[in-house]
Amino acid sequence: MARAPHAVDLYVGMRIVARRTALGLSQTALAQRVGISSQQVQKYEAGTNRISASRLSAIARTLGQAPGAFFPDGADTIGPGMETADETGLRFMTATPEGRAVAAGFPLIADRRLRQAVALIVETLAPT
Secondary structure, eight states, X not given: OOOOOXXXXXXXXXXXXXXXXXXXXXXXXXXXXXXXXXXXXXXXXXXSSOOOHHHHHHHHHHTTSOGGGGXXXXXXXXXXXXXXXXXXXXXXXXXXXXXXXXXXXXXXXOXXXXXXXXXXXXXXXXXO
């Protein structure tokens, strides 16, 4: 019987996706730089495979972050089903290629008014 991913594994995976896409790296590029398969990166990002400390250290170094940057505050108090609304939204956003493209490109929009316009479009189109 397959186990459900732990909330912390999901969160770490979301943070890896967010940082990787912000840097414009594909899963394949990250995998090559770390020395693992792109399928393994995909499993880490989905939270289906847990990341060892040494592997997280290598991924963090490759992404220019400290390993702790991938953990939520108070990670030891998070249990299954306890992710925040922001974490749930980030997980859903990074679950599709379109969402990852939006997440990667949005912070690169220099004009604040354009960012606000994009946010308004998304809020208007999204079902409530």
